[in-house]
Amino acid sequence: MASDIYRKPIMFALVSAVVILVGTFVTMFIPMMTPQMHPRLENLMPYTPLQLAGRDIYQREGCNNCHTQTVRPLRTEVMRYGEYSKAGEFAYDYPFLWGSKRTGPDLARIGKKYPDAWHERHFENPREFYPESNMPSYGWLKMHALDPASVRSHMDALAFPYTQDEISALQGRTEMDAIVAYMQVVGTAVTKKAGGDVKPRVSAPEVRNPLAGDPAATAAGKELYGENCSVCHGASGEGDIGPSLVDGMFLYVEGDLEDEDYFEMIYNGSEEGNVEAGRVMQGGMPAFGEELSKDEIWSIIAFIRTLQGK
Amino acid sequence: MSDYQYDNQTVKGFILSSIFWGVVGIVIGLWISIQMWAPSWNVPPFFTFGRMRVVHTNGLAFGFGVGAIFGIFYYITMRLTKRPLVFPGLARFHLYLFNAAIALAAISLFAGMNQSLEYAELEWPLDIVVVILWVMFAVNIFGTIMKRREEQMYISLWYIIATVIAVAVLYIVNNLAVPAGLFKSYSLFAGINSANVQWWYGHNAVGFIFTTPILAMFYYFLPKSTGLPIFSHRLSIIAFWSLVFAYLWTGAHHLVYTPLPDWIQTLAIAFSLFLIAPSWGSVVNGYYTVAPDWSRMRTHYLTKFFILGITFYGLQTVQGPTQAIRVVSQLIHFTDWVPGHVHMGTMGWVTMTAAASIYYIIPKIYNTEIYSVKVANTHFYLVLIGQLMFSITMWITGIQQGALWKAVNPDGTLKYTFMEGLAKNYPYWHMRTLSGIIFTLGMLFFIYNVFMTMRRGSIPALSRKGGVR
Numbered sequence: 053m054a055s056d057i058y059r060k061p062i063m064f065a066l067v068s069a070v071v072i073l074v075g076t077f078v079t080m081f082i083p084m085m086t087p088q089m090h091p092r093l094e095n096l097m098p099y100t101p102l103q104l105a106g107r108d109i110y111q112r113e114g115c116n117n118c119h120t121q122t123v124r125p126l127r128t129e130v131m132r133y134g135e136y137s138k139a140g141e142f143a144y145d146y147p148f149l150w151g152s153k154r155t156g157p158d159l160a161r162i163g164k165k166y167p168d169a170w171h172e173r174h175f176e177n178p179r180e181f182y183p184e185s186n187m188p189s190y191g192w193l194k195m196h197a198l199d200p201a202s203v204r205s206h207m208d209a210l211a212f213p214y215t216q217d218e219i220s221a222l223q224g225r226t227e228m229d230a231i232v233a234y235m236q237v238v239g240t241a242v243t244k245k246a247g248g249d250v251k252p253r254v255s256a257p258e259v260r261n262p263l264a265g266d267p268a269a270t271a272a273g274k275e276l277y278g279e280n281c282s283v284c285h286g287a288s289g290e291g292d293i294g295p296s297l298v299d300g301m302f303l304y305v306e307g308d309l310e311d312e313d314y315f316e317m318i319y320n321g322s323e324e325g326n327v328e329a330g331r332v333m334q335g336g337m338p339a340f341g342e343e344l345s346k347d348e349i350w351s352i353i354a355f356i357r358t359l360q361g362k
Numbered sequence: 363m364s365d366y367q368y369d370n371q372t373v374k375g376f377i378l379s380s381i382f383w384g385v386v387g388i389v390i391g392l393w394i395s396i397q398m399w400a401p402s403w404n405v406p407p408f409f410t411f412g413r414m415r416v417v418h419t420n421g422l423a424f425g426f427g428v429g430a431i432f433g434i435f436y437y438i439t440m441r442l443t444k445r446p447l448v449f450p451g452l453a454r455f456h457l458y459l460f461n462a463a464i465a466l467a468a469i470s471l472f473a474g475m476n477q478s479l480e481y482a483e484l485e486w487p488l489d490i491v492v493v494i495l496w497v498m499f500a501v502n503i504f505g506t507i508m509k510r511r512e513e514q515m516y517i518s519l520w521y522i523i524a525t526v527i528a529v530a531v532l533y534i535v536n537n538l539a540v541p542a543g544l545f546k547s548y549s550l551f552a553g554i555n556s557a558n559v560q561w562w563y564g565h566n567a568v569g570f571i572f573t574t575p576i577l578a579m580f581y582y583f584l585p586k587s588t589g590l591p592i593f594s595h596r597l598s599i600i601a602f603w604s605l606v607f608a609y610l611w612t613g614a615h616h617l618v619y620t621p622l623p624d625w626i627q628t629l630a631i632a633f634s635l636f637l638i639a640p641s642w643g644s645v646v647n648g649y650y651t652v653a654p655d656w657s658r659m660r661t662h663y664l665t666k667f668f669i670l671g672i673t674f675y676g677l678q679t680v681q682g683p684t685q686a687i688r689v690v691s692q693l694i695h696f697t698d699w700v701p702g703h704v705h706m707g708t709m710g711w712v713t714m715t716a717a718a719s720i721y722y723i724i725p726k727i728y729n730t731e732i733y734s735v736k737v738a739n740t741h742f743y744l745v746l747i748g749q750l751m752f753s754i755t756m757w758i759t760g761i762q763q764g765a766l767w768k769a770v771n772p773d774g775t776l777k778y779t780f781m782e783g784l785a786k787n788y789p790y791w792h793m794r795t796l797s798g799i800i801f802t803l804g805m806l807f808f809i810y811n812v813f814m815t816m817r818r819g820s821i822p823a824l825s826r827k828g829g830v831r
C-alpha cells in the first residue's frame with residue numbers, strides 16, 4: 053500500500069509537498085503571523101529621503117557582502133561595537149541588512165560614531181586611514197548626483213512619510229552625501245534613547261596623570277597617538293576632522309581642562325549632548341576605552357601635554 | 363532495443379551552457395579572491411567586490427548549478443521514464459530563455475540591481491523570468507513522468523520531484539516585493555521577520571539546489587558508472603523522507619545570536635543536528651554500493667568522483683550541524699570559516715558529482731568513449747587539491763579571526779583592534795587565490811576532455827539508443 057506511492061506521481065508530489073511544508077509552516081509562517089516578529093522600538097524613525105537614498109546605495113554596492121549590521125550579545129562583541137542589537141531596531145528595514153560575513157567591521161552602531169568628514173575621507177580612500185584596509189574606494193560617489201524623483205518613488209513604495217521640502221533638498225546632493233547620511237543613522241535608535249546614552253560614562257581613576265612627564269610613557273603615547281588619533285586631530289594636534297588639541301580650548305570653550313577630563317573624553321568618546329566638566333559635546337569622537345588600556349590612555353595624554361608645550 | 367527517441371540536443375545545450383557560465387563564475391571568483399588582498403583590483407563602479415561577489419555566487423549557483431541540473435534532469439528523466447520529453451520544443455525554448463536570463467542576471471548584478479537577499483539578489487523582473495523558467499521545466503518533467511513507460515519511479519525521480527516543488531515555493535515566497543520602478547524593489551518583509559524568511563530560503567536554496575538535485579544525480583549515475591546496484595532501497599526511502607522533512611526547519615541556524623526569537627534558533631539547531639542522520643543515510647548507501655568491489659575505484663574512473671563527492675557531502679553534513687551549535691557559531695559565524703564550509707560543498711560535492719555525471723552523459727549521447735581517462739584523472743586530482751587547500755586555509759584563518767575578535771587582555775580590554783585581526787588574514791587569502799588557480803586548472807582539463815570527446819563522437823540529432831536505467 054505505502055509502496056504504491058512510488059508508482060503514483062501526483063500522490064507522491066502531494067505527499068512530499070506536505071512533508072516539505074510542515075517545517076516552513078512552524079518556523080516561518082506561524083511566527084510571521086504573530087506580533088513577536090514585528091517589534092518596533094518606540095523612538096525608531098522611518099528613513100528620511102536622504103537616508104533611504106543612502107541605504108539604496110548600500111544595497112546597490114553590496115556593502116553587506118563585507119559588513120554585518122548586527123551585534124551579538126557576546127561580551128567582546130559588545131565591547132568592540134557597542135550595545136547588542138535589539139529586535140525592534142529593524143522594523144523599517146525592507147529587508148534586513150545583517151549580512152553574513154565580517155570582512156570589515158560590524159556597522160550596527162556606526163551611526164554618530166564619527167563626524168561626516170571622517171566618512172567622506174574614508175570612503176574616498178580607506179587606505180589613507182588604514183593602510184592595510186581592503187575596502188574599495190568609493191570617492192566616485194561624489195560625482196553622482198541624486199535623482200529626487202526616483203528617491204520619491206522609493207519613499208512612496210515603502211509608504212514612508214516625507215515632505216516636499218525634503219525631496220527638493222535632494223537637488224544638488226550627491227550619492228556621497230546620501231551614504232554618509234545613512235551611515236549616521238544606522239543603529240541610533242538604541243544609542244540615542246530618550247534621556248541619554250545606554251552606557252554610563254566612566255570616570256577617570258585619577259585626577260592627575262600618573263604617567264605625566266615619564267619619558268617612556270611619552271614615547272609610547274606618541275606612537276599610540278599616531279595610530280589612533282592623528283587622522284582626526286592632526287599629526288601635531290593642530291586639528292583636522294576633530295578639533296585642535298593645542299589651542300587652549302576644550303570642547304569649544306576657552307580654557308584647558310584637567311588630565312581626568314582628557315581621560316574621560318578618550319575613554320568614553322563623545323555623543324551629541326553629553327557633558328564633560330560642564331561643556332557640551334557635538335559628538336563624533338569615538339570611544340577608546342575597550343581598545344586601549346588605562347596606561348595607554350595616560351601615555352597618550354602625557355604625549356598630548358608635550359604637544360601643548362607643557 | 364526500444365523504439366523511442368531522446369532529445370539529446372537540449373541536454374547537450376544545457377550542459378554546454380552550464381560549463382560556459384561555470385567558467386564565467388570561476389573567473390570572477392578568482393578576481394574577487396584577488397580583490398580581498400589587492401584592493402586596486404576594484405574597478406568602480408561595475409567591478410567592485412561588493413557587486414562582483416554576487417555575480418560569482420549567482421553565476422555559479424544558477425548559471426552553472428541550475429544549468430547542469432536542467433540538462434542532467436532532462437537526461438535522467440527521459441531514461442527513467444523510458445520515453446522522450448513530452449514537450450521537446452518547450453525544452454528547447456527553455457534552454458534559450460535560460461541563457462538569456464543568466465546573461466541579463468549577470469549584467470543587472472554588475473549594474474548594482476540587487477535585492478540584498480543572499481542567493482535571491484535578482485530584481486523583480488528577472489524573478490518573474492526565473493519563475494517562468496521553472497514552470498516550463500516543471501511542466502516538462504511532470505508531464506514526462508505522468509506519461510512514463512516504466513511503472514516504478516526510481517529514487518532519482520523522487521529527488522527531482524521534491525526539488526521542483528521546494529524550489530518553486532522557496533523562490534516565490536522569498537522574492538515577494540513591492541516594485542519601486544523597473545530596476546528596484548523592496549522586500550515585502552521587514553526586520554527580523556525578513557531575516558527569518560531569507561534564511562528559511564537561503565538554507566533551503568542550498569538544500570534544494572546543492573543537495574537534493576545532486577543526490578538525484580548520485581543515485582542515478584553511481585550504479586550506472588560502476589555497474590553496481592544501490593545497496594539498500596529501504597535506506598533510500600528513509601533517507602529521502604527524513605531529509606526533505608527536516609531540511610525546512612533549520613534556516614535559523616544562520617541567525618544564531620541575532621535578535622530572532624530564541625525558540626526559532628533552538629528549533630533550527632536541533633533539526634540541524636538531526637539532519638546528520640538522513641544525510642549519512644545516503645553516504646552509507648553510496649559506500650555500501652561500492653563495497654562489494656572497491657577495486658572499481660581504480661578500474662572505473664568515475665567511481666572515485668562519486669565516492670569522493672559523497673565523502674565531501676558526508677563531511678559537509680557533519681560540519682554544518684556542528685556550526686549550528688551556539689558555542690561553535692559564536693566562534694566561526696561571520697568569519698572566513700564559512701566560505702571554507704561552502705566550498706567543500708560546492709567544489710567538492712557539487713562540482714565533483716556534476717562533472718562526473720557530465721563525463722558519463724557526453725560519451726553516451728555522442729556514441730563514443732571518453733576522450734582520455736588520464737586527463738579525467740588529472741582533472742580529478744587538481745580539483746581535489748585545489749578544493750582541500752581552499753577549505754583548509756579558510757578554516758584556519760576563520761578560527762584565528764574568531765579567536766582574535768574574542769581575545770582580551772588581563773585588564774579586560776580587547777587585545778586586538780579590528781585591523782590587527784584583518785592583517786593576519788592576508789597570507790591565507792593569498793593561499794586561497796592559489797588554491798583557486800589550481801582548482802581552475804583542473805576544471806580546464808575537464809572542459810578540454812569534454813570538448814575532445816564531442817569532437818571525436820557524432821551526435822545523432824535524436825538518439826535511438828534507448829539506454830535502460
Ligand code: HEM
Pocket residue numbers: 152480568572573612615616634635637638641675678679680681682683685686691694695696700703704706707708711712
Ligand atoms: C546537514 C547539512 C548542513 C547543515 C546543517 C549546514 C549548516 C550550515 C550552517 C550552520 C551555516 C552557517 C554558518 C555561519 O554563517 O555561521 C552554513 C552555511 C553554508 N552552507 Fe551549510 N550545512 C549543511 C550542508 C551544506 C551543503 C551540503 C552545502 C552545499 C554546498 C552547504 C552550503 C552552505 C553555504 C553556501 C553556506 C553559506 C551561507 C551564507 O552565509 O551565505 N551546506 N551551513
Ligand SMILES: [Fe+2]
Pocket residue numbers: 564565568612613615616
Ligand atoms: Fe544552512
